[in-house]
Amino acid sequence: MSEKSIISPENLVYEKTGVMTDKVLHYCPGCGHGTAHRILAEAIDELGIQGDTIGVAPVGCSVLAYYYFDVDMQEAAHGRAPAVATGIKRVMPEKYVFTYQGDGDLAAIGTAETIHACNRGENILVVFINNGIYGMTGGQMAPTTLPGMKSSTSPFGRDVSTMGNPLKITELVAQLPGTYFVTRQSVHVPANVRKAKRAIKKALEYQKLNRGTCFVEIVSNCPYGWKMTPVESNKWMEENMFPFYPLGDIKVPEK
Amino acid sequence: MARKGDIVINIERCKGCEVCLSACPHEVLALSKEVNSKGYHYVVKVNSECTGCANCAIVCPDAVITVYREKATSGQ
Ligand SMILES: Cc1ncc(C[n+]2csc(CCOP(=O)(O)OP(=O)(O)O)c2C)c(N)n1
Ligand code: SF4
Ligand code: SF4
Ligand code: SF4
Numbered sequence: 231m232s233e234k235s236i237i238s239p240e241n242l243v244y245e246k247t248g249v250m251t252d253k254v255l256h257y258c259p260g261c262g263h264g265t266a267h268r269i270l271a272e273a274i275d276e277l278g279i280q281g282d283t284i285g286v287a288p289v290g291c292s293v294l295a296y297y298y299f300d301v302d303m304q305e306a307a308h309g310r311a312p313a314v315a316t317g318i319k320r321v322m323p324e325k326y327v328f329t330y331q332g333d334g335d336l337a338a339i340g341t342a343e344t345i346h347a348c349n350r351g352e353n354i355l356v357v358f359i360n361n362g363i364y365g366m367t368g369g370q371m372a373p374t375t376l377p378g379m380k381s382s383t384s385p386f387g388r389d390v391s392t393m394g395n396p397l398k399i400t401e402l403v404a405q406l407p408g409t410y411f412v413t414r415q416s417v418h419v420p421a422n423v424r425k426a427k428r429a430i431k432k433a434l435e436y437q438k439l440n441r442g443t444c445f446v447e448i449v450s451n452c453p454y455g456w457k458m459t460p461v462e463s464n465k466w467m468e469e470n471m472f473p474f475y476p477l478g479d480i481k482v483p484e485k
Numbered sequence: 486m487a488r489k490g491d492i493v494i495n496i497e498r499c500k501g502c503e504v505c506l507s508a509c510p511h512e513v514l515a516l517s518k519e520v521n522s523k524g525y526h527y528v529v530k531v532n533s534e535c536t537g538c539a540n541c542a543i544v545c546p547d548a549v550i551t552v553y554r555e556k557a558t559s560g561q
Pocket of ligand 3: 510514552
């Protein structure tokens with residue numbers, strides 16, 4: 231048999247989606263933000279809604295998300311993405327509107343906006359990247375930081391007796407009548423990336439139905455903030471984050 | 486026999502995070518000794534066992550890898 235190259239357009243099975251720009255991501259090596267961006271962009275691509283999608287970027291490491299998504303984007307003040315997305319969706323109800331937010335943005339300074347948008351049942355998709363820490367500002371403790379977990383502001387580990395308990399905001403919003411689909415995913419191994427992408431795609435499709443807020447948490451890593459290599463951080467995440475933040479659907483639409 | 490695949494690595498985008506290495510079922514990938522212009526060791530192919538499963542590309546945070554897979558042929 232000849233060793234003919236199979237690198238030709240008809241054999242292409244995977245390439246970077248055109249819904250992501252060619253800009254090199256500024257994220258640290260191995261950071262789940264990049265994978266989460268990519269699957270969201272792929273979902274938009276596969277649904278053919280690039281021209282009808284508007285994203286809202288947060289404050290946090292993903293503050294520059296608007297550089298990477300080749301869709302209309304709006305930057306929000308820290309934590310206010312769900313409020314901004316509410317305005318956008320109400321003025322342009324035919325558009326697909328998403329927010330992309332870290333746990334500091336969504337579950338600390340933006341808790342009120344998160345809960346009230348979900349409680350009003352705003353017809354938007356919230357993509358929530360939970361890495362248990364404030365990545366951008368130097369790895370401080372977040373409301374999501376695990377009990378005993380070290381951060382730059384809990385150097386001996388989070389002591390819940392003085393620092394409070396971690397907030398499972400995803401379970402919390404699932405209790406609200408305004409949410410339609412609530413799920414928790416991860417993007418650290420191929421099978422989970424595929425599942426997370428299916429969840430995001432489903433959530434975007436649900437937006438057409440006008441039934442309420444879809445909320446997709448992605449438990450993610452922060453190799454920089456956790457002071458680990460990317461591979462170590464993914465292992466640590468499996469062993470420590472997943473038991474506390476179990477993966478899977480939390481609220482699914484009634485049939 | 487497994488279908489044949491191949492990948493193209495955009496070495497300038499690679500950050501050497503190694504997340505793709507263990508995702509490959511055929512140990513096709515390893516880090517280079519050389520570094521790219523940003524100073525990262527980048528991913529290289531070390532064998533020709535690739536089946537084009539796309540696991541490496543799907544798990545890569547930086548969209549570094551493009552994947553090809555030969556079309557299934559009828560017969561053999
Ligand atoms: C009003 C306001 N308060 C505080 C900050 C500082 N700040 C910037 S990002 C951030 C937290 C980001 O953490 P997270 O949302 O978890 O995102 P990550 O960086 O981990 O992706 C904080 C507190 C700010 N920019 N604006
Ligand atoms: S600081 Fe953490 S969350 Fe931010 S880009 Fe680096 S690894 Fe990712
Ligand atoms: S496409 Fe599959 S077999 Fe080929 S290098 Fe990537 S992970 Fe390995
Ligand atoms: S996952 Fe991507 S960025 Fe990381 S080493 Fe592999 S190809 Fe490079």
